[in-house]
Amino acid sequence: MTISRQLPLIPPAGPAHQPTANMLRLLLFNAQHASPSRARRQAEWIAGQESADLVILTEVGAGPGGHALVGALSEHGYPYVLAPEPALPDYRTVLASRGVDLSPVPSGIDVFPHRGVAAAVSLAGHTIGLLGLYVPSRGPQQRRNQNKRAFQQAVTRALPGFAAQFGGPVIIAGDLNIIEPGHTPHHRVFGGWEYDFYRSFADAGMTDAFRAVHPHTAEHSWFGRSGQGYRFDHTFVTKRHSAQIRSCGYLQAPRKQGLTDHAAMALTFTLIPHDARRVRRP
Secondary structure (H helix, E strand, O other): OOEEOOOOOOOOOOOOOOOOOOEEEEEEEEOOOOOHHHHHHHHHHHHOOOOOOEEEEEEEOOOHHHHHHHHHHHHOOOOEEEOOOOOOOOOEEEEEEOOOOOEEOOOOOOOOHHHEEEEEEEEOOEEEEEEEEEOOOOOOHHHOOHHHHHHHHHHHHHHHHHHHOOOOOEEEEEEOOOOOOOOOOOOOOOOHHHHHHHHHHHHOOEEEHHHHHOOOOOOOOEEOOOOOEEOOEEEEEEHHHHHHEEEEEEEOHHHHOOOOOEOEEEEEEEOOOHHHHOOOOO
16 A cells, blocks of 8 residues: 655645534545546535535545646645555545645545555544545456455455454545445345345445434435435444544536546544543542
8 A cells, every 4th residue: 555645746725624623524436437537627616515524535546637636635735635546457445634634544444445445544532544435336247246246345344354444433435336226216126145245334334424324314325327316425434433433425416517427425423522522529
């Protein structure tokens, strides 16, 4: 894994929004292997979002478009970037921060590790675990679901150990290329093993942040050619911290503006300072 701290020749302007001290604000964004010009427009849109103090980017190319995206994020006020370089040409996951350093930590994922990128973030006296995931799609006919199954199995094995590294909250987000059980509408193409992968997050002590806020809402982050929707993009938070979720929802603007074919996803999470949790006795 490489840590990219871009230093443009012309000093960038300050970030559009200043990070908050006691609030974790995270944006999940699928870059859809953008060209350099579209990647630069993506970075500009991301930087303009108040919710984007921390950013998880999925489906980032390893070529010119991906490099342009990393560079443009730096120019727009994101000095901390984790951008792994895959050993072979493949899509990857990238983490970016405009306020706090990203300390790389092992994800425990031993299959396509560039698709599962992890960091520790220090905020409000907490050490927070951050894991970004980009699950392979079903793949070509000759390798149908092989890479997808292998990566999902590796993530499932790694989840308990990853979460156990942190005493504070753990946030996991990404394009998982799966839908939840009971998804509306129902899509027959998904098998039990894919629904089991969704359930593996709950088994590891995580809760679906969107469902915690919107228990009965049918909303989608990607739409097929027929116009049917899929909730492919997900954010999970440790169950014991789920009461601290302030908001979690989808932003359809980047999809409608042609920046990507996915909706973005925004999470706002309250952080309780350690001093505020101390009970003072007379």
